[in-house]
Amino acid sequence: MKTQTYTYADFTTQLRKAGFRMTASRKAIARVLSSAEHWLNPDEILLRGREYCPSLGLVTVYRTLTLFTELGLVSRIHAHPGCHGYVTATLEHGHHLVCRRCQQVVEFPGSDALAPFIKAIEEKTGFTIDDHMLELHGLCPACQVQTQSGTHEPHNAKEFLS
């Protein structure tokens, strides 16, 4: 189980291959990201990037991150403050199953089934894991049928959790 991440050289290669120019800004950001020891937000990337490219601006950081993400070189993680959808909660710790079409959310318990998986990760990495967030995205039964129709009415799939 080797987690190989992209190196600075990969950024250059991939960018060129996709037909984009390698500029001082992009070099700086690639350098920052490929050498970062943990995730960085745009502001931190700007700050660090200016050590390589003093004229770097925040707007360019955003644009470059979008580009790198589209090229698959960088991935977003969901850092904690931020997002903004709400559902009434269930009584147990639950995960969310979100219908991509009608936005319905089904919450389901899953900690038990996930437990062996998490335990294995703990053993492999040495981390102690005390929280997890799992979101599944897909199509609910009704939306699978109606994918071609124009309506976006949500349907109740909670009944499927018999």
Next chain:
Amino acid sequence: MKTQTYTYADFTTQLRKAGFRMTASRKAIARVLSSAEHWLNPDEILLRGREYCPSLGLVTVYRTLTLFTELGLVSRIHAHPGCHGYVTATLEHGHHLVCRRCQQVVEFPGSDALAPFIKAIEEKTGFTIDDHMLELHGLCPACQVQTQSGTHEPHNAKEFLS
């Protein structure tokens, strides 16, 4: 496997129990959330809430959602556009293991181990699942040792993924 969510009556009860007042605004928001068929963002909650409480304002929606979340009545989901942490990506689809203390992210492959779990959910719910996001949060080995110390230096745990 029954996913029982809080009803409107629960909102009233829990609020009172925790020593908060039941106001027209909170009634409206509780009503909206407990009867919603899918997740709602603050704007949608405002719009729907005004049908029950015309004077309702967006600020109150935010404050009420925070309160309800703290009381465990409502849970946030991570809707897709938004968040904002970046790491260099791995070549396979990976999940993120985030150290809560030093913010280090270890990305690990896990689709295989998760596959039977997802298949079971598909069978139980009728959903077709085409994407998933799993984030594990905890402490990396170095931070477990150093929890009492003042330093927040990240350490490389990738080596643990032998």
Next chain:
DNA sequence: GTTATTGCAAACATTTTGCAATTAA
């Protein structure tokens, strides 16, 4: 020499704060 790319300013979107008026208990 072209054309992609940049940085700035300004717009936009989302969420939070200060404060006086209101209202539930």
Next chain:
DNA sequence: TTAATTGCAAAATGTTTGCAATAAC
């Protein structure tokens, strides 16, 4: 009555867009 709660205006964040200047190819 009186302290919690509200709504407004305004501030604070985070992210995107328009556009002329610049730099990569």
